[in-house]
Amino acid sequence: xxxxxxxxxxxxxGTTIGSLFVFLIKKEIKxxxxxxxxxxxxxxxLAASIWSLIIPAIxxxxxxxxxxxxxxxxxxxxxxxxxxxxxxFMSRRKKANVNMLNLAVVIxxxxxxxxxxxxxxxxxxxxAFLATTALALSFGIxxxxxxxxxxISLNLVPEHSKLKAFWKGFLSGIVEPIASVIAYLxxxxxxxxxxxxxxxxAGAMVFVVVDELIPSSHSNICNVGICIGFVIMxxxxxxxx
Numbered sequence: 001x002x003x004x005x006x007x008x009x010x011x012x013x014g015t016t017i018g019s020l021f022v023f024l025i026k027k028e029i030k031x032x033x034x035x036x037x038x039x040x041x042x043x044x045x046l047a048a049s050i051w052s053l054i055i056p057a058i059x060x061x062x063x064x065x066x067x068x069x070x071x072x073x074x075x076x077x078x079x080x081x082x083x084x085x086x087x088x089f090m091s092r093r094k095k096a097n098v099n100m101l102n103l104a105v106v107i108x109x110x111x112x113x114x115x116x117x118x119x120x121x122x123x124x125x126x127x128a129f130l131a132t133t134a135l136a137l138s139f140g141i142x143x144x145x146x147x148x149x150x151x152i153s154l155n156l157v158p159e160h161s162k163l164k165a166f167w168k169g170f171l172s173g174i175v176e177p178i179a180s181v182i183a184y185l186x187x188x189x190x191x192x193x194x195x196x197x198x199x200x201x202a203g204a205m206v207f208v209v210v211d212e213l214i215p216s217s218h219s220n221i222c223n224v225g226i227c228i229g230f231v232i233m234x235x236x237x238x239x240x241x
Contacts, residue, residue, distance in 0.1 A: 003131065003135065004120055004124070004184075006135075006138075007116060007120050007134060007135050007138040007180075008116065008117070008120070008138070008176075008177040008180040008181065008184075009177055010138040010139055010141070010142040011109075011112060011113065011116065011138060011141045011142045011145050011173065011176040011177070011180075012142075012145075012173045012174065012176055012177050013142055014141070014142030014143060014144065014145030014146050014149065014173075015109075015145040015146075015148065015149035015169065015170065015172060015173025015176070016149065016169075016170050016173065017146050017149065018145060018146040018147055018148060018149025018150035018151070018153070018169065019149040019150065019152065019153040019165075019166045019167075019169030019170050019173075020149075020153075020166065021149075021150040021153065021154065022150070022153035022154055022156075022157060022162050022165045022166050022169065023162055023166065025154065025157065032221050035219050035221045035222045035225065036221050036222065036224065036225040037151075037154055037155070037225065038155070038213050038222060038225065039213075039214075039221065039222035039223060039224065039225020039226040039227075039228075039229065040147070040151075040225040040226070040228055040229035041101070041147075041151040041155070041213055041225075041229065042209045042213040042214055042222075042225070042226050042229065043225060043226040043227060043228060043229025043230035043231070043232075043233065044147045044148065044151065044229040044230070044232070044233045045104070045105075045108075045151075045205045045206070045208065045209050045213075045229075046205075046206065046209055046226075046229075046230055046233075047229070047230045047231075047232075047233035047234045047237060048108065048144065048148075048205065048233050048237065049108075049201075049202040049205045049206050050202075050234075051233075051234060051237035051238060052112070052144065052198075052237050053108070053111070053198045053199060053201050053202035053205075054072055054076065054198070054199055054202045056115075056194075056198055057071060057072040057075065057194070057195040057196075057198040057199040057202070058072050058195070060194050060195045060198075061195045071195035071196050071199065072195060072198075072199040072202075073199070074196060074199070075195065075196040075197065075198065075199030075200040075202070075203065076199040076200070076202055076203035076206075077203060078196075078200055078203065079107070079199065079200040079201060079202060079203025079204040079205075079206075079207070080203040080204065080206065080207045081203075082107075082200075082203075082204060083100060083103065083104060083203075083204045083207040083208060083211075084207060084211075086100060086103060087100060087207075087211060087212075100208050100211075100212055101151070101152065101155055101208055101212065101213070102152055102168065102172060103204070104204045104205045104207070104208040105148055105151065105152055105172055105205075106172050106175055107200070107201050107204045107205075108148075108201040108202075108204065108205050109145075109148075109172065109173060109175050109176045109179070110175050110176075110179050110197065110201065111179075111194065111197040111198045111200070111201050112141050112176060112179075112201075113175060113176035113177065113178065113179025113180045113183070114179045114180070114182070114183040114190055114194065114197060115137065115141075115183075115194065115198075116134070116137060116138050116141060116176070116179075116180045116183070117179065117180035117181060117182065117183025117184040117185075117187070117190070118183045118184075118187050118190060118191055118194070119133065119134035119137050119138075120134045120138075120180070120184055121183065121184045121187035122134070122187070140236070140237075140239075141176075143236055144233065144236050144237065145173060145176075147229070147232070147233065148172075149169045149170070149172070149173060150169070152165075152168060152169040152172050153165045153166055153168065153169035156168055156169075214226070
């Protein structure tokens with residue numbers, strides 16, 4: 001039971017560590033640093049969408065090359081449409097881009113939490129190897145959540161206090177252990193929907209990247225941030241995914 005609780009909490013711990021980065025910067029963020037951070041966020045989200053969400057969604061959809069992409073395609077389109085509608089609804093509000101970013105990361109966290117819950121549900125049936133795999137999955141997601149937690153908190157500065165920015169970053173990760181518990185209890189029902197949930201999250205994140213993050217900070221320093229964020233997240237996803 002202790003391993004189960006730890007496995008469910010590790011992703012939230014990663015998000016919390018990332019959110020703490022907000023206390024390491026000054027109140028005002030220089031434009032060049034903001035562009036770098038937004039580029040980094042875009043790179044992280046693009047890499048996570050591919051290696052953490054779309055590829056696993058396709059792999060979970062079977063081996064038939066003519067049909068395995070269908071759930072991923074459907075989920076991806078629905079994810080983009082949801083954030084697009086949210087963007088239209090929020091278009092008259094000043095902080096629409098920040099709210100979209102936060103929503104996209106939260107949506108992305110839900111299927112990650114579900115995958116941890118499903119993995120531990122399978123492991124609790126008595127297979128020691130699966131238990132080790134489930135714990136490794138949880139740890140890998142926790143590592144990946146560090147830059148994601150920092151993305152949310154840092155993007156809330158200077159509009160909010162550092163403490164409020166931290167709490168919002170922390171709260172974005174709360175959905176993961178909740179989703180893990182739900183998936184653990186309802187594994188037989190959650191598992192078939194995972195390809196759609198994973199690709200849905202990918203569509204939401206990609207829309208935010210192409211509609212908000214890159215256009216609002218397009219510059220050479222932003223491009224550098226995209227490259228750094230993409231490569232770091234790609235490495236983490238491949239090594240720990």
